[in-house]
Amino acid sequence: MRTVAYLGPEHTNTHMAALAKFGRKVEFVHAPTVEEVFHLVEREKADVGVVPIENSLEGAVTHTLDRFIDFKQSPVQVIGEILLPIGHFFITRPGVPLGDVDTVYSHPQALAQCRPWIQTHLKRGISLNETHSTAEAVRWVAEGVGDGKSFAAIGHKEAARQYRLAATPIRDDRDNRTRFLVIGLKDPAKIGRSKTSLLFALKDKPGALHDALMPFKQNRINLTKIESRPSKRKAWEYVFFLDIEGHSSQPAVQRALEALKKTTSMVRILGSYPMASGSRKSPE
Amino acid sequence: MRTVAYLGPEHTNTHMAALAKFGRKVEFVHAPTVEEVFHLVEREKADVGVVPIENSLEGAVTHTLDRFIDFKQSPVQVIGEILLPIGHFFITRPGVPLGDVDTVYSHPQALAQCRPWIQTHLKRGISLNETHSTAEAVRWVAEGVGDGKSFAAIGHKEAARQYRLAATPIRDDRDNRTRFLVIGLKDPAKIGRSKTSLLFALKDKPGALHDALMPFKQNRINLTKIESRPSKRKAWEYVFFLDIEGHSSQPAVQRALEALKKTTSMVRILGSYPMASGSRKSPE
Numbered sequence: 001m002r003t004v005a006y007l008g009p010e011h012t013n014t015h016m017a018a019l020a021k022f023g024r025k026v027e028f029v030h031a032p033t034v035e036e037v038f039h040l041v042e043r044e045k046a047d048v049g050v051v052p053i054e055n056s057l058e059g060a061v062t063h064t065l066d067r068f069i070d071f072k073q074s075p076v077q078v079i080g081e082i083l084l085p086i087g088h089f090f091i092t093r094p095g096v097p098l099g100d101v102d103t104v105y106s107h108p109q110a111l112a113q114c115r116p117w118i119q120t121h122l123k124r125g126i127s128l129n130e131t132h133s134t135a136e137a138v139r140w141v142a143e144g145v146g147d148g149k150s151f152a153a154i155g156h157k158e159a160a161r162q163y164r165l166a167a168t169p170i171r172d173d174r175d176n177r178t179r180f181l182v183i184g185l186k187d188p189a190k191i192g193r194s195k196t197s198l199l200f201a202l203k204d205k206p207g208a209l210h211d212a213l214m215p216f217k218q219n220r221i222n223l224t225k226i227e228s229r230p231s232k233r234k235a236w237e238y239v240f241f242l243d244i245e246g247h248s249s250q251p252a253v254q255r256a257l258e259a260l261k262k263t264t265s266m267v268r269i270l271g272s273y274p275m276a277s278g279s280r281k282s283p284e
Numbered sequence: 285m286r287t288v289a290y291l292g293p294e295h296t297n298t299h300m301a302a303l304a305k306f307g308r309k310v311e312f313v314h315a316p317t318v319e320e321v322f323h324l325v326e327r328e329k330a331d332v333g334v335v336p337i338e339n340s341l342e343g344a345v346t347h348t349l350d351r352f353i354d355f356k357q358s359p360v361q362v363i364g365e366i367l368l369p370i371g372h373f374f375i376t377r378p379g380v381p382l383g384d385v386d387t388v389y390s391h392p393q394a395l396a397q398c399r400p401w402i403q404t405h406l407k408r409g410i411s412l413n414e415t416h417s418t419a420e421a422v423r424w425v426a427e428g429v430g431d432g433k434s435f436a437a438i439g440h441k442e443a444a445r446q447y448r449l450a451a452t453p454i455r456d457d458r459d460n461r462t463r464f465l466v467i468g469l470k471d472p473a474k475i476g477r478s479k480t481s482l483l484f485a486l487k488d489k490p491g492a493l494h495d496a497l498m499p500f501k502q503n504r505i506n507l508t509k510i511e512s513r514p515s516k517r518k519a520w521e522y523v524f525f526l527d528i529e530g531h532s533s534q535p536a537v538q539r540a541l542e543a544l545k546k547t548t549s550m551v552r553i554l555g556s557y558p559m560a561s562g563s564r565k566s567p568e
Contacts (some may be wrong), residue, residue: 058521175519207501217491235340235459
């Protein structure tokens with residue numbers, strides 16, 4: 001039986017993503033941090049790991065990106081991706097009216113995503129408290145101090161069910177989806193269309209970013225994502241994360257990557273993996 | 285006398301940046317959020333505002349970037365930048381040994397920047413609590429519940445001095461600097477070398493990012509920064525923030541911006557302003 005590590009605790013969105021991908025016929029292990037998920041995979045305590053990488057409203061999960069920059073020698077590669085529509089629920093003890101709530105707990109990403117709803121539906125001057133996960137927030141409401149009647153959490157309805165709390169869907173017509181990466185030590189099977197994730201650093205010369213992107217255009221390879229992060233070695237020096245369509249074994253991709261190596265100071269292929277349906281965005 | 289709004293409270297790094305730029309001959313107003321700093325400038329309650337935009341270790345301040353995307357009709361423009369070396373201090377009540385500390389309060393960016401120091405110097409399993417500002421964290425230690433002996437904050441030494449707390453410098457040989465933007469309604473004077481900030485969205489076609497960068501290379505204009513953020517209109521659609529060298533009144537910059545308008549679906553110039561010394565990075 002395969003072991004799947006995920007950013008926990010149970011009933012987080014990462015847990016839901018892992019369940020959606022691997023079903024119930026695997027053993028799940030949850031880890032408290034992104035770092036720990038990588039660690040479990042590196043030490044072969046888990047066969048694969050699931051970590052969030054970006055949200056369609058709030059952008060990159062910088063912890064995950066930085067783990068790839070900081071651990072250059074890690075044998076971990078990206079072996080898959082999962083896309084999950086995110087539906088948040090407003091969770092209170094049963095029978096608590098919205099107007100009684102004066103403190104809302106949740107993960108900072110969930111609080112940020114629900115800010116418009118909070119401003120419309122809750123009283124002014126409400127206190128927003130950050131927790132490590134949406135699941136922890138729900139536990140706070142269930143086990144909170146005092147009568148707990150003025151506390152609410154934003155989280156997943158599964159977590160509310162576990163503690164027998166009331167859950168109201170937070171409606172938002174914006175397209176809220178999170179993309180997760182599956183990490184592992186072994187190359188994944190080549191099924192359907194592929195995507196390749198890589199990172200690179202630029203040479204110190206004008207036009208360097210333009211030149212780095214040129215080989216992809218010349219080889220008609222679509223970029224689906226570019227993200228810059230500080231190198232942490234030198235101020236205002238960046239590392240770029242790139243997702244492209246295609247597999248690193250395809251001749252056009254190989255030609256582009258060879259050319260990229262010549263024009264940049266560092267290239268690291270993070271992995272080629274099957275593209276999740278709905279993952280392709282407007283091409284760049 | 286000019287009024288300068290900044291992301292407060294007093295003794296935050298943004299306050300230090302505002303003091304470094306404007307000295308003491310202006311009136312300072314602090315605001316609790318980035319949003320509120322923009323608001324004060326838009327309603328002419330302040331002549332200029334100071335907000336953080338990126339840190340050399342932790343990357344973009346996404347709140348500030350998103351304010352430019354979300355409020356397309358805002359008359360606010362970028363009129364300057366400030367670079368501030370960041371030195372964090374470990375702040376406790378006087379005479380508290382490091383080994384007694386079991387809870388550290390600070391702003392999430394400061395906690396993230398000091399993670400290596402915390403792991404080396406403090407006991408394992410320490411609790412890290414996020415506050416809205418480093419100044420608020422210091423106030424927690426000064427006014428904390430109980431005897432407060434096991435609490436510490438990471439913040440500025442000015443804040444420690446205000447509350448008569450002990451402050452030890454957190455040494456870190458990485459280059460830690462934060463860049464702040466000065467925002468206002470009036471064009472700044474053109475002094476020395478200029479920088480221009482802009483944002484754009486791509487057309488839905490392959491090679492679109494490459495094509496968007498081409499006019500800058502052709503006109504020999506250096507990019508000092510590129511950052512992508514979700515558009516929030518459609519999943520996996522991004523808006524790009526670009527900083528370039530040069531002033532929007534210069535012919536080469538005008539030619540590049542005209543060409544950029546043809547190849548993208550939206551361009552917004554956020555402002556041209558004098559480049560702070562030390563702001564130029566390795567060119568892209």
